[in-house]
Amino acid sequence: MNYSHNNNPRFFYTYENGNWQFEGHELKVLDLTFIIQSMLTEDRLKTINLKEIAWRGKHHFPYGVGNNCKCCGGKAFRECDPTIPGIIAYNCSNPYDNKYRMLDGRHRIMRLLFEGKTKSKFYVFDFNDIKHFMRDDKNWNKPTKIIVEVNK
Numbered sequence: 235m236n237y238s239h240n241n242n243p244r245f246f247y248t249y250e251n252g253n254w255q256f257e258g259h260e261l262k263v264l265d266l267t268f269i270i271q272s273m274l275t276e277d278r279l280k281t282i283n284l285k286e287i288a289w290r291g292k293h294h295f296p297y298g299v300g301n302n303c304k305c306c307g308g309k310a311f312r313e314c315d316p317t318i319p320g321i322i323a324y325n326c327s328n329p330y331d332n333k334y335r336m337l338d339g340r341h342r343i344m345r346l347l348f349e350g351k352t353k354s355k356f357y358v359f360d361f362n363d364i365k366h367f368m369r370d371d372k373n374w375n376k377p378t379k380i381i382v383e384v385n386k
Protein backbone atom coordinates (compact mmCIF):
# COMPACT_ATOMS: atom_id res chain seq x y z
CA MET A 235 0.00 0.00 0.00
CA ASN A 236 1.26 3.48 -0.81
CA TYR A 237 0.56 6.06 1.84
CA SER A 238 0.22 9.54 0.31
CA HIS A 239 0.62 12.49 2.63
CA ASN A 240 0.27 16.22 1.95
CA ASN A 241 0.53 18.17 5.19
CA ASN A 242 1.83 17.82 8.70
CA PRO A 243 -0.84 18.45 11.36
CA ARG A 244 -0.75 21.93 12.85
CA PHE A 245 -1.68 22.92 16.37
CA PHE A 246 -2.96 26.50 16.60
CA TYR A 247 -5.99 28.62 17.39
CA THR A 248 -8.40 30.29 15.00
CA TYR A 249 -11.72 31.95 15.71
CA GLU A 250 -13.46 29.81 13.10
CA ASN A 251 -12.07 26.42 14.06
CA GLY A 252 -11.33 26.80 17.74
CA ASN A 253 -8.40 25.97 19.93
CA TRP A 254 -6.12 23.26 18.60
CA GLN A 255 -3.04 24.50 20.43
CA PHE A 256 -0.62 22.15 22.12
CA GLU A 257 0.10 23.00 25.75
CA GLY A 258 -0.59 26.70 25.15
CA HIS A 259 1.97 27.19 22.37
CA GLU A 260 0.89 29.58 19.63
CA LEU A 261 1.92 27.13 16.90
CA LYS A 262 3.36 23.64 16.79
CA VAL A 263 3.61 21.19 13.89
CA LEU A 264 3.84 17.43 14.23
CA ASP A 265 6.44 16.04 11.85
CA LEU A 266 4.85 12.86 10.47
CA THR A 267 7.82 11.79 8.36
CA PHE A 268 9.22 9.12 10.66
CA ILE A 269 5.77 8.03 11.79
CA ILE A 270 4.65 7.37 8.21
CA GLN A 271 7.90 5.78 7.13
CA SER A 272 8.40 3.49 10.10
CA MET A 273 5.47 3.34 12.49
CA LEU A 274 2.39 2.47 10.42
CA THR A 275 2.32 -1.13 11.56
CA GLU A 276 -0.56 -3.56 11.26
CA ASP A 277 -1.00 -3.86 15.03
CA ARG A 278 -1.96 -0.17 15.26
CA LEU A 279 -4.89 -0.57 12.85
CA LYS A 280 -8.20 -0.35 14.69
CA THR A 281 -11.80 0.15 13.61
CA ILE A 282 -12.97 3.42 15.13
CA ASN A 283 -16.33 5.19 15.26
CA LEU A 284 -15.95 8.32 13.14
CA LYS A 285 -17.85 10.31 15.78
CA GLU A 286 -15.01 9.81 18.23
CA ILE A 287 -12.47 11.60 16.02
CA ALA A 288 -11.87 15.36 16.15
CA TRP A 289 -10.88 17.02 12.89
CA ARG A 290 -10.65 20.69 11.98
CA GLY A 291 -13.98 21.94 10.67
CA LYS A 292 -15.99 19.00 11.98
CA HIS A 293 -18.66 21.22 13.54
CA HIS A 294 -19.32 22.86 10.14
CA PHE A 295 -20.09 19.55 8.39
CA PRO A 296 -21.49 19.35 5.73
CA TYR A 297 -20.78 23.06 5.12
CA GLY A 298 -17.35 24.39 4.19
CA VAL A 299 -15.97 20.88 3.70
CA GLY A 300 -15.83 18.41 0.82
CA ASN A 301 -16.01 20.23 -2.51
CA ASN A 302 -16.12 23.51 -0.58
CA CYS A 303 -13.14 22.69 1.63
CA LYS A 304 -11.47 25.86 2.90
CA CYS A 305 -7.94 24.44 2.61
CA CYS A 306 -7.99 23.07 -0.93
CA GLY A 307 -11.21 24.17 -2.64
CA GLY A 308 -12.15 20.50 -2.78
CA LYS A 309 -9.10 19.27 -4.72
CA ALA A 310 -7.56 17.18 -1.93
CA PHE A 311 -11.04 15.94 -1.05
CA ARG A 312 -11.70 14.70 -4.59
CA GLU A 313 -8.23 13.20 -5.01
CA CYS A 314 -7.92 11.37 -1.69
CA ASP A 315 -8.34 7.62 -1.33
CA PRO A 316 -10.70 6.96 1.60
CA THR A 317 -9.69 3.28 1.69
CA ILE A 318 -6.25 4.24 3.05
CA PRO A 319 -6.48 4.38 6.86
CA GLY A 320 -5.91 7.78 8.44
CA ILE A 321 -3.70 8.46 11.45
CA ILE A 322 -5.25 9.42 14.80
CA ALA A 323 -4.07 9.80 18.39
CA TYR A 324 -5.57 9.62 21.86
CA ASN A 325 -4.28 11.67 24.80
CA CYS A 326 -4.34 14.63 22.41
CA SER A 327 -6.55 17.56 23.41
CA ASN A 328 -9.02 18.97 20.91
CA PRO A 329 -11.85 21.51 20.98
CA TYR A 330 -14.54 18.80 20.68
CA ASP A 331 -13.20 16.86 23.64
CA ASN A 332 -13.28 13.77 21.42
CA LYS A 333 -11.29 10.68 22.30
CA TYR A 334 -9.09 10.95 19.20
CA ARG A 335 -7.51 13.80 17.27
CA MET A 336 -7.00 13.45 13.52
CA LEU A 337 -3.34 13.71 12.58
CA ASP A 338 -3.61 12.78 8.90
CA GLY A 339 -6.75 11.96 6.93
CA ARG A 340 -9.06 14.94 7.27
CA HIS A 341 -10.20 14.76 3.64
CA ARG A 342 -10.61 10.99 3.84
CA ILE A 343 -12.92 11.27 6.85
CA MET A 344 -15.01 13.86 4.97
CA ARG A 345 -15.38 11.34 2.14
CA LEU A 346 -16.41 8.57 4.56
CA LEU A 347 -18.98 10.83 6.22
CA PHE A 348 -20.44 11.97 2.88
CA GLU A 349 -20.69 8.28 1.94
CA GLY A 350 -22.74 7.72 5.11
CA LYS A 351 -20.11 5.58 6.84
CA THR A 352 -20.01 5.55 10.64
CA LYS A 353 -16.75 3.70 11.25
CA SER A 354 -13.48 2.98 9.51
CA LYS A 355 -9.94 1.71 10.10
CA PHE A 356 -7.27 4.05 11.44
CA TYR A 357 -3.71 3.85 12.64
CA VAL A 358 -4.06 4.66 16.34
CA PHE A 359 -1.28 6.21 18.44
CA ASP A 360 -0.88 7.33 22.01
CA PHE A 361 0.07 10.96 21.49
CA ASN A 362 2.52 10.73 24.40
CA ASP A 363 4.57 8.28 22.31
CA ILE A 364 4.94 10.63 19.35
CA LYS A 365 4.87 14.15 20.77
CA HIS A 366 8.67 14.34 20.59
CA PHE A 367 8.10 14.82 16.83
CA MET A 368 6.47 18.20 17.55
CA ARG A 369 8.32 21.07 15.83
CA ASP A 370 8.36 24.87 16.04
CA ASP A 371 7.78 25.24 12.32
CA LYS A 372 6.92 28.73 11.18
CA ASN A 373 6.66 27.56 7.56
CA TRP A 374 3.45 25.82 8.35
CA ASN A 375 1.72 26.99 5.18
CA LYS A 376 4.24 25.16 3.06
CA PRO A 377 2.93 21.71 2.22
CA THR A 378 5.21 18.74 2.12
CA LYS A 379 4.53 15.80 -0.14
CA ILE A 380 5.55 12.38 1.03
CA ILE A 381 4.59 9.10 -0.57
CA VAL A 382 5.88 5.98 1.10
CA GLU A 383 5.16 2.31 0.86
CA VAL A 384 4.03 0.75 4.14
CA ASN A 385 3.25 -2.79 5.26
CA LYS A 386 5.61 -4.27 2.68
Ligand SMILES: [Zn+2]
Pocket residue numbers: 303304305306307308309310311341
Ligand atom coordinates in the same frame (compact mmCIF):
# COMPACT_ATOMS: atom_id res chain seq x y z
ZN1 LIG B 1 -9.08 20.66 1.85
